[in-house]
């Protein structure tokens with residue numbers, strides 16, 4: 092019979108990742124990851140061993156850990172994720188930080204999150220700004236249902252959900268701040284066929300030959316949905332900063348800037364509509 096420590100050693104070798112091995116064992120045992128350290132010499136039951144073996148096989152076949160466990164942490168939230176949602180990335184927290192600088196703590200503020208996926212961005216803003224009213228959209232009804240479950244689980248009453256393509260379901264509603272993590276990968280990018288990306292919804296990743304099709308639509312539509320002085324902020328690829336600032340400028344946005352993520356790569360651009 093294997094104990095926790097040797098099961099982890101073996102799985103870490105097979106998966107070439109200690110973190111993945113720990114997350115999956117904790118999931119198989121329905122324990123927090125921290126439990127594993129204090130119970131390194133506990134024996135694993137046959138049932139737990141075979142459950143763990145199955146999870147390791149799924150991971151070896153390439154399936155992302157977040158889809159196997161159905162969870163991913165983002166900001167201070169534990170979120171449900173499914174193959175209908177993009178897996179939230181740590182670098183997207185930069186978009187949340189920049190948005191929060193533009194959403195006052197007190198007083199009303201209307202925020203729109205376009206293409207919310209698991210709801211990560213909308214719910215992180217909702218957590219930090221209980222007085223803001225946040226609308227989150229998604230083109231995919233199954234995806235929106237995941238975001239709604241995440242909102243319910245965390246008891247957020249200040250987020251509402253709308254089903255539809257970018258601005259289409261919003262008629263003439265206007266917002267103080269619009270945020271989005273749209274698809275922005277070039278459709279021929281070979282990375283789409285590699286690693287975790289293979290399992291994620293293509294519609295949340297790829298956006299035309301230069302990756303900017305959806306960003307162009309968002310920029311074009313935003314002026315009809317921002318109040319005067321309102322901000323548009325969105326995530327993009329590391330090599331798209333110049334192009335998106337040019338698009339923002341061309342559409343009449345001012346106070347343009349691009350912020351870099353922790354790896355010093357262009358990641359979020361923003362501008363203001365006067």
Ligand code: GLN
Pocket residue numbers: 180272273274275276288295296297326
């Ligand atoms: N940041 C993601 C990646 O490069 C892409 C997410 C997106 O297109 N919004 O893996």
